[in-house]
Amino acid sequence: GFGGVESLDYEVIENYAYRQEQARRGKLYVWYYVGVKWFFALLIGIGTGLAAVLINISVENFAGWKYSLTFRIIQSSYVAGFIVYTVINLALVFSSVFIITQFAPAAAGSGIPEIKGYLNGIDTRGILLFRTLIGKISGSIGSVGGGLALGKEGPLVHTGACIASLLGQGGSTKYHLSTRWLQVFKSDRDRRDLVTCGCAAGVAAAFRAPVGGVLFALEEVTSWWRSQLMWRVFFTSAVVAVVVRTAMGWCKSGKCGHFGSGGFIIWDVSDGQEDYSFEELLPMAIIGVIGGLLGALFNQLTLYITYWRRNYLHKKGNRVKIIEACLISVITSVISFGLPLFRKCSACPDSDVTSECPRPPGMYGNYVNFYCTKDNEYNDLATIFFNTQDDAIRNLFSAKTIHEYSAQSLLTFLAMFYSLAVVTFGTAVPAGQFVPGIMIGSTYGRLVGMFVVRLYKKLNIEEGTYALLGAASFLGGSMRMTVSLCVIMVEITNNLKLLPLIMLVLLISKAVGDAFNEGLYEEQARLRGIPLLESRPKNLMRKMTAKEACGNQKVSYFTRVVKVADVANILRTNSHNGFPVVDHTRTGETMVIGLILRSHLLVLLQSKADFQHSPLAVDMRSQSIPIRHSLSDFVKPVSSKGLSINDIHLSPDDLEMYIDLAPFVNPSPYVVPEDMSLTKVYNLFRQLGLRHIFVVPRASRVIGMITRKDLLFED
Amino acid sequence: GFGGVESLDYEVIENYAYRQEQARRGKLYVWYYVGVKWFFALLIGIGTGLAAVLINISVENFAGWKYSLTFRIIQSSYVAGFIVYTVINLALVFSSVFIITQFAPAAAGSGIPEIKGYLNGIDTRGILLFRTLIGKISGSIGSVGGGLALGKEGPLVHTGACIASLLGQGGSTKYHLSTRWLQVFKSDRDRRDLVTCGCAAGVAAAFRAPVGGVLFALEEVTSWWRSQLMWRVFFTSAVVAVVVRTAMGWCKSGKCGHFGSGGFIIWDVSDGQEDYSFEELLPMAIIGVIGGLLGALFNQLTLYITYWRRNYLHKKGNRVKIIEACLISVITSVISFGLPLFRKCSACPDSDVTSECPRPPGMYGNYVNFYCTKDNEYNDLATIFFNTQDDAIRNLFSAKTIHEYSAQSLLTFLAMFYSLAVVTFGTAVPAGQFVPGIMIGSTYGRLVGMFVVRLYKKLNIEEGTYALLGAASFLGGSMRMTVSLCVIMVEITNNLKLLPLIMLVLLISKAVGDAFNEGLYEEQARLRGIPLLESRPKNLMRKMTAKEACGNQKVSYFTRVVKVADVANILRTNSHNGFPVVDHTRTGETMVIGLILRSHLLVLLQSKADFQHSPLAVDMRSQSIPIRHSLSDFVKPVSSKGLSINDIHLSPDDLEMYIDLAPFVNPSPYVVPEDMSLTKVYNLFRQLGLRHIFVVPRASRVIGMITRKDLLFED
Ligand SMILES: Nc1ncnc2c1ncn2[C@@H]1O[C@H](COP(=O)(O)OP(=O)(O)OP(=O)(O)O)[C@@H](O)[C@H]1O
Ligand SMILES: Nc1ncnc2c1ncn2[C@@H]1O[C@H](COP(=O)(O)OP(=O)(O)OP(=O)(O)O)[C@@H](O)[C@H]1O
Ligand SMILES: [Mg+2]
Ligand SMILES: [Mg+2]
Incomplete structure (x- = not known):
């Protein structure tokens, strides 16, 4: 029903461009910004x-x-x-x-x-x-x-x-x-x-x-x-x-x-x-x-x-x-x-x-x-x-x-x-x-x-x-x-x-x-097909879990280093706007490293600057990641259609190359365990103005607890 | 610093008593409640x-x-x-x-x-x-x-x-x-x-x-x-x-x-x-x-x-x-x-x-x-x-x-x-x-x-x-x-x-x-030692992760079926109010099944009705769980001290028994991945009025995605 509308992202996408921008900006910039x-x-x-x-x-x-x-x-x-x-x-x-x-x-x-x-x-x-x-x-x-x-x-x-x-x-x-x-x-x-x-x-x-x-x-x-x-x-x-x-x-x-x-x-x-x-x-x-x-x-x-x-x-x-x-x-x-x-x-x-x-x-x-x-x-x-x-x-x-x-x-x-x-x-x-x-x-x-x-x-x-x-x-x-x-x-x-x-x-x-x-x-x-989220969750949500809300959808996701052809293919065959990115740890297990937006992927495909021949990941910890994008490259234009996958021309050579998505993902999207009640998910989604939430398996262990005391800092 | 104050729980603790209460209550009760x-x-x-x-x-x-x-x-x-x-x-x-x-x-x-x-x-x-x-x-x-x-x-x-x-x-x-x-x-x-x-x-x-x-x-x-x-x-x-x-x-x-x-x-x-x-x-x-x-x-x-x-x-x-x-x-x-x-x-x-x-x-x-x-x-x-x-x-x-x-x-x-x-x-x-x-x-x-x-x-x-x-x-x-x-x-x-x-x-x-x-x-x-959380997160939080906020704390947790002596011991030796509960899956891996509150544990210790001799878990899916507690047993009295572990007398026999915590946990506390930035954690904590957040390892896979469309239901 709601074909013509897009959601807004209230989340700050903390990708590497954002983090670099933040690091470069001093106290003065904060004042300028507020001003x-x-x-x-x-x-x-x-x-x-x-x-x-x-x-x-x-x-x-x-x-x-x-x-x-x-x-x-x-x-x-x-x-x-x-x-x-x-x-x-x-x-x-x-x-x-x-x-x-x-x-x-x-x-x-x-x-x-x-x-x-x-x-x-x-x-x-x-x-x-x-x-x-x-x-x-x-x-x-x-x-x-x-x-x-x-x-x-x-x-x-x-x-x-x-x-x-x-x-x-x-x-x-x-x-x-x-x-x-x-x-x-x-x-x-x-x-x-x-x-x-x-x-x-x-x-x-x-x-x-x-x-x-x-x-x-x-x-x-x-x-x-x-x-x-x-x-x-x-x-x-x-x-x-x-x-x-x-x-x-x-x-x-x-x-x-x-x-x-x-x-x-x-x-x-x-x-x-x-x-x-x-x-x-x-x-x-x-x-x-x-x-x-x-x-x-x-x-x-x-x-x-x-x-x-x-x-x-x-x-x-x-x-x-x-x-x-x-x-x-x-x-x-x-x-x-x-x-x-x-x-x-x-x-x-x-x-x-x-x-x-x-x-x-x-x-x-x-x-x-x-x-x-x-x-x-x-x-x-x-x-x-x-x-x-x-x-x-x-x-x-x-x-x-x-x-x-x-x-x-x-x-x-x-x-x-x-x-x-x-x-x-x-x-x-x-x-x-x-x-x-x-x-x-x-x-x-x-x-x-x-x-x-x-x-x-x-x-x-x-x-x-x-x-x-x-x-x-x-x-x-x-x-x-x-x-x-x-x-x-x-x-x-x-x-x-x-x-x-x-x-x-x-x-x-x-x-x-x-x-x-x-x-x-x-x-x-x-x-008009504007799907407003009311402030109160519906009653029937109380009996549903997050997993049930997803139905039996098959999640389309990317691996960390992915072939350009695959990216183009996935973007063409569905209309989702966000995709999980999954990496392998050294022990061979999989691990979700973040979420990538369709709009950011399109920017990457268009600029082609990040294409690489090798299917190996860049080392994120080294200081050597070349800065190929500034934050403003990723800014969505207001109220205009933006890029579409069909506007981008990729040569056969391009399609054979790889791209490492790790620097461009939002490293910490909000996650909920699969059996959280939908009421809670709803509150989370609406109160924080989210666009995507990952439903994940129950955690294997608790690394730490955060209570009010951990959030009190004196500036 | 903040010894005398306790946090409030804005969360609904969806334990089995709550769910049973909900199931029993019909449409009429909702009207009564609103009335x-x-x-x-x-x-x-x-x-x-x-x-x-x-x-x-x-x-x-x-x-x-x-x-x-x-x-x-x-x-x-x-x-x-x-x-x-x-x-x-x-x-x-x-x-x-x-x-x-x-x-x-x-x-x-x-x-x-x-x-x-x-x-x-x-x-x-x-x-x-x-x-x-x-x-x-x-x-x-x-x-x-x-x-x-x-x-x-x-x-x-x-x-x-x-x-x-x-x-x-x-x-x-x-x-x-x-x-x-x-x-x-x-x-x-x-x-x-x-x-x-x-x-x-x-x-x-x-x-x-x-x-x-x-x-x-x-x-x-x-x-x-x-x-x-x-x-x-x-x-x-x-x-x-x-x-x-x-x-x-x-x-x-x-x-x-x-x-x-x-x-x-x-x-x-x-x-x-x-x-x-x-x-x-x-x-x-x-x-x-x-x-x-x-x-x-x-x-x-x-x-x-x-x-x-x-x-x-x-x-x-x-x-x-x-x-x-x-x-x-x-x-x-x-x-x-x-x-x-x-x-x-x-x-x-x-x-x-x-x-x-x-x-x-x-x-x-x-x-x-x-x-x-x-x-x-x-x-x-x-x-x-x-x-x-x-x-x-x-x-x-x-x-x-x-x-x-x-x-x-x-x-x-x-x-x-x-x-x-x-x-x-x-x-x-x-x-x-x-x-x-x-x-x-x-x-x-x-x-x-x-x-x-x-x-x-x-x-x-x-x-x-x-x-x-x-x-x-x-x-x-x-x-x-x-x-x-x-x-x-x-x-x-x-x-x-x-x-x-x-x-x-x-x-x-x-x-x-x-x-x-x-x-x-x-x-x-x-x-007066009232730790107010302001509406705006502090600037330094932007550079910290959830894990850093926890420092190198050792989380005190319970296994699903736990000896009464251990419960009493842990409650006596620290003053935390919430504890993760961990269970083992059939494949031998650990899995976090929820959070239990100190106050609920004290109610259980005092009533003694749930003590069992065997260290085996009850089957939650069977209809046979005896209803030993109503929701009102767990209600905290307003502004009074409530129970303390020192008020509870446990005989040596009691201490040797076991208790299965699964029916009493809050099955889906909010979790954040360990490297989420503290700003986000802060917003989550404050906007939803939480008391405890679990910091967990990154998920291994994404089961589903929730977007706005999954949250739109017609009543
Ligand atoms: N990456 C994905 N893989 C599988 N299913 C998805 C994915 N992203 C969204 N969905 C599901 O597809 C359905 C349609 O979502 P849609 O693709 O419109 O989301 P979106 O475009 O990312 O977000 P929005 O439309 O709110 O901007 C929803 O039920 C959602 O759960
Ligand atoms: N189960 C736990 N295991 C380890 N550390 C914990 C646990 N619960 C809380 N903490 C940590 O101990 C410190 C003190 O928290 P405290 O024990 O006062 O929390 P609480 O009493 O559960 O919550 P509150 O005081 O807000 O009611 C915090 O830094 C918190 O992160
Ligand atoms: Mg859409
Ligand atoms: Mg306390």
């Missing part, structure tokens, strides 16, 4: 922050210009207004889908399942390329600006990860933008650390939630975690926060067009409800249950649709993808423009003093006067539908606007938007599910809130608070995150007092959702 | 929340009563007032130190180093006993209420951990408060999970910071982490937040005496500065540097003093400890009462409208009229010194009170309080360092703030914000936490806008502090 790591963290923060600012400014300007133009035109003609509105949306969506299909196919979707996979140890081809980065940024400007039912937050996470990975390889080699000087990160391990930083930076930039970013990286994406890394991730997030804040301060003076007043989701609900009574816990729990149900349903529906798309629709080529996206854009335009037309105008309430009613044209706020002719009327469906999503959410969260929406409008919107979100998911444009999720959740949350207000007749209940809880519940029910989501919700709404309530709702919605299916990202990853 | 885990999380939350409420109510009442009495008396006589004040403090401190020395010696200090050690894998004797819990709660009421320069937050973390551990063993066996029904947690692993929950609950309760609690447990104390656990820890923290909030709501009606108005640190600075300009980053960085320096100095001084106390002073017995604590109490009283006397009264500012000046007697707030005779005067030193620490901090953080303190008073207070905090640290009372740290930090922070106000002459600078940053910087410089501290600061001050600034200050102060020494808890743990 570059921090410098990169800084750059990732700045880059991701700027990307977020760019996307936000562009989207807000496109959308702002679109809405103000439409508003101006509908004063004279609805039909003309509708056409202009639809055409602008269509153009934006078309540009997005065109870029994605023609130029950066890996940039479609949210990218979070792929990033999750990467940090779990699986390399999906093309997700971290330079063109993916460009496609992601420009594509999400088009798709979000074009008013589709999707968000820009997921793509920002992917953007952050791309920036980090490109920095890690010192630029894009394909586009000749790389420098040797920055190429200090040669192992998958270092690159993964950078991508973790980038991922946190993306969340921090998307939600202006630095702590949420750190927790997201921690909870959702990394299967391993070290506290040094936490520290650096934290720094990156802080940098993002400062960059975004600076840019927004700069924009306040009006230099950024429509951006100044909206943009950058941050829905301050600090004027909301501060207190809650025990009777309210029941409706809140109900919100949690609804969130769990609707979230699980969302996952299931999108799973079916994505499955169908992958296997039928999108197989038909790029043209179908483009037509599909354009069709969905038109439908979205029709619904968001048409539905409010069917809704009667309401009279402005007298009580509300915080917002003007109806709001002046070209401004942001509640009470959108859409087609209403009278001066003190507004259209409640247009307030949420004919608006950017950020503004709609702000309106849904708003406190002190008790009677703004009718239940009928909210229900209509919920049904329509939910369907749109399901259908839009999986089209070939960059798409995030956070903001649509918040939209859906806050709609039913506000509905429940309206009900509660009527039922309990208390004054201190705010529907906006319920909308916020609804948003949390839907995200919890769909994405199944807990701590990070909670912190993100608190950070975007700037209201710490609601924390325990959000926690409660999340606990319920996640538990309900888990009863039905897995989280959105896990489901999508599975569908 | 109990969540139920315990709930109980831990409730218990810790209630303990926190109890401590806070008691402390606030003692302190409130003390201050109001003293204020009443000093209206007529200063001397009488001073004497009453001193005597009350002395009585409270005496009660605390008496309880600790006579009844619960393990409850002295903050307990965080020990808890850190526990979660790192080291069991310090007595820290999780029932008597420690009682001593901790009652002792910290005395020591905090008695006005010493220490806080109640560290002890609350310890309290939470104790509650969790006691629940885990189903109550206290010694005091006959246990039930069999709850004893489902038989492994160190489950108990450690519970203690992690308890630890987070403690932080959540101490600071009313649920997210901070989760992060504290994550960053500071656990060396391993699983996302299922995160989820449960999160739940516990949420429960604590609800319990504390409910109790405080109940107290608002005045049923809790003095508690209603103060207590439960939560310093709302949401009316503080919202914005900052670039010029301010420099003074803020300076605060970071000062914090790093003063924090590192604090760690160093307390290290010396603690060293001296452990090796000289406290060796002289409990009486010396009691005298010491009482002496410090008197000194503290003299300073806090006397120093304000030397300070001239200041006139109340006209501008301040938020607080009354001077504050009415018996109330909380700024502008304490101490001995000032005129009606519109106050004593600025008394405002911070002659006050509970919570109130003093509230006053230091307060915004819009620009001219309240003179630089001279702040400096005096800083010097005095810093010295008191250093001296008080390590006395035999429960003591936390959070609140004193915040006191110290906010004092110099406010000093810098006053300077900045004068320098930049801008209006939107608030000294209270600088005080907050100062507090963060000192804690960062001393404790070296980052993310969790940051979140705790945000949660206790309820101001999210300051997050990036707090981050910046923390980054600087931690970096500066790290240049001098380790964090407070690490230093203290080292001093």
Whole structure:
């Protein structure tokens, strides 16, 4: 099933090139290395922050210009207004889908399942390329600006990860933008650390939630975690926060067009409800249950649709993808423009003093006067539908606007938007599910809130608070995150007092959702053939041993000194990426001396420098091994296919020669005895981020014991 | 060096008793087990929340009563007032130190180093006993209420951990408060999970910071982490937040005496500065540097003093400890009462409208009229010194009170309080360092703030914000936490806008502090002989192999069927806790069949049920092995000494018998080949929380390979 993916190697391959590199490098190099790591963290923060600012400014300007133009035109003609509105949306969506299909196919979707996979140890081809980065940024400007039912937050996470990975390889080699000087990160391990930083930076930039970013990286994406890394991730997030804040301060003076007043989701609900009574816990729990149900349903529906798309629709080529996206854009335009037309105008309430009613044209706020002719009327469906999503959410969260929406409008919107979100998911444009999720959740949350207000007749209940809880519940029910989501919700709404309530709702919605299916990202990853290893081993593993897991496989291995023809042959006849290397001791017994990677073998075959005529081993202890390779020869290029055995030409003479593999093996791969229970093997594999484990016979004797005391050294 | 401590076993010992237990247990048991885990999380939350409420109510009442009495008396006589004040403090401190020395010696200090050690894998004797819990709660009421320069937050973390551990063993066996029904947690692993929950609950309760609690447990104390656990820890923290909030709501009606108005640190600075300009980053960085320096100095001084106390002073017995604590109490009283006397009264500012000046007697707030005779005067030193620490901090953080303190008073207070905090640290009372740290930090922070106000002459600078940053910087410089501290600061001050600034200050102060020494808890743990394994392996390990780490130790091992006399002999002549067990194959070669723990051997020797006359092995494959032990026989009692070889009486007949160890060994301990680099061994040991690793010869062949694909199962 998982043909297209490769595993990453979190292990340090301690071959002789590595050891020589280590020996040559002094204390100074360690400092340099640490310095570059921090410098990169800084750059990732700045880059991701700027990307977020760019996307936000562009989207807000496109959308702002679109809405103000439409508003101006509908004063004279609805039909003309509708056409202009639809055409602008269509153009934006078309540009997005065109870029994605023609130029950066890996940039479609949210990218979070792929990033999750990467940090779990699986390399999906093309997700971290330079063109993916460009496609992601420009594509999400088009798709979000074009008013589709999707968000820009997921793509920002992917953007952050791309920036980090490109920095890690010192630029894009394909586009000749790389420098040797920055190429200090040669192992998958270092690159993964950078991508973790980038991922946190993306969340921090998307939600202006630095702590949420750190927790997201921690909870959702990394299967391993070290506290040094936490520290650096934290720094990156802080940098993002400062960059975004600076840019927004700069924009306040009006230099950024429509951006100044909206943009950058941050829905301050600090004027909301501060207190809650025990009777309210029941409706809140109900919100949690609804969130769990609707979230699980969302996952299931999108799973079916994505499955169908992958296997039928999108197989038909790029043209179908483009037509599909354009069709969905038109439908979205029709619904968001048409539905409010069917809704009667309401009279402005007298009580509300915080917002003007109806709001002046070209401004942001509640009470959108859409087609209403009278001066003190507004259209409640247009307030949420004919608006950017950020503004709609702000309106849904708003406190002190008790009677703004009718239940009928909210229900209509919920049904329509939910369907749109399901259908839009999986089209070939960059798409995030956070903001649509918040939209859906806050709609039913506000509905429940309206009900509660009527039922309990208390004054201190705010529907906006319920909308916020609804948003949390839907995200919890769909994405199944807990701590990070909670912190993100608190950070975007700037209201710490609601924390325990959000926690409660999340606990319920996640538990309900888990009863039905897995989280959105896990489901999508599975569908895309990304084999994520969960943190908990499966129950049936407890009864299996390591040997049983291997089945009756015949291990393909190499002897220490091996004929080039044999190497080529074995590499051609199977697709394994790692091979044991076996040597003979002087007493004639065999002995496993290490593991060799396919990629390293291919490097050796290509360079031919190590071929020898004699079938005798070189003496490893003598100082005379000629240094024919530096460590960088063995570095895998990021996200590109690398060498293949078919690319290498070997002459008949070459094939008759020998090669001594001993200097190139990883001398100490992790081993497990054959009857270790698979649970233990699983923990070992996952916690250490391994790629290969050798199953070996039981040891004949114990040379030594290692306990905590043997590992305590004073530096 | 580390004689008194034992390691914990995070490994599941898969001996035959375990496997039989597993086989007997059905699907229902798994549900029951999960259910109990969540139920315990709930109980831990409730218990810790209630303990926190109890401590806070008691402390606030003692302190409130003390201050109001003293204020009443000093209206007529200063001397009488001073004497009453001193005597009350002395009585409270005496009660605390008496309880600790006579009844619960393990409850002295903050307990965080020990808890850190526990979660790192080291069991310090007595820290999780029932008597420690009682001593901790009652002792910290005395020591905090008695006005010493220490806080109640560290002890609350310890309290939470104790509650969790006691629940885990189903109550206290010694005091006959246990039930069999709850004893489902038989492994160190489950108990450690519970203690992690308890630890987070403690932080959540101490600071009313649920997210901070989760992060504290994550960053500071656990060396391993699983996302299922995160989820449960999160739940516990949420429960604590609800319990504390409910109790405080109940107290608002005045049923809790003095508690209603103060207590439960939560310093709302949401009316503080919202914005900052670039010029301010420099003074803020300076605060970071000062914090790093003063924090590192604090760690160093307390290290010396603690060293001296452990090796000289406290060796002289409990009486010396009691005298010491009482002496410090008197000194503290003299300073806090006397120093304000030397300070001239200041006139109340006209501008301040938020607080009354001077504050009415018996109330909380700024502008304490101490001995000032005129009606519109106050004593600025008394405002911070002659006050509970919570109130003093509230006053230091307060915004819009620009001219309240003179630089001279702040400096005096800083010097005095810093010295008191250093001296008080390590006395035999429960003591936390959070609140004193915040006191110290906010004092110099406010000093810098006053300077900045004068320098930049801008209006939107608030000294209270600088005080907050100062507090963060000192804690960062001393404790070296980052993310969790940051979140705790945000949660206790309820101001999210300051997050990036707090981050910046923390980054600087931690970096500066790290240049001098380790964090407070690490230093203290080292001093107490708790061998923490850091998350990063030492550099020199890279060049060492596993075999070198073992030195030339001669491994003590057992053969599969062994004479009882030999077992007793080996157990008597060394103190190792784990031994390899070796068997002979039919071909006459030796083979390692597993690891046996000393504690299990002692159980076998004591029960004598497995002794046999013949030196032949039982056939493990036949169904006829009699079940002589259940899993619970092998469960280690929590925090008690357990069996010793000297407690077991063996008759000469017993000594001549044999015992077959095969059913009791852990059949698959982790093994490493002899020439694996020590870095890898370290990572294996730490990431998996191991206790013993076997160093074995290189394998002769590879039976199978395990890759990611072999570990993917559909349930
Ligand atoms: N050298 C080998 N000899 C025999 N079987 C192997 C060898 N390497 C892997 N296998 C087995 O072949 C199956 C497919 O593994 P695969 O070849 O994809 O591993 P890999 O490519 O080395 O690792 P990955 O795909 O995770 O990068 C697995 O069940 C694995 O156990
Ligand atoms: N069975 C053994 N035979 C020989 N040496 C051992 C054995 N077990 C441990 N050692 C070594 O003895 C030293 C002291 O270890 P110690 O006996 O304290 O381990 P332990 O008590 O089994 O584990 P811990 O103290 O961590 O609970 C270490 O260097 C260790 O490598
Ligand atoms: Mg493969
Ligand atoms: Mg020991």
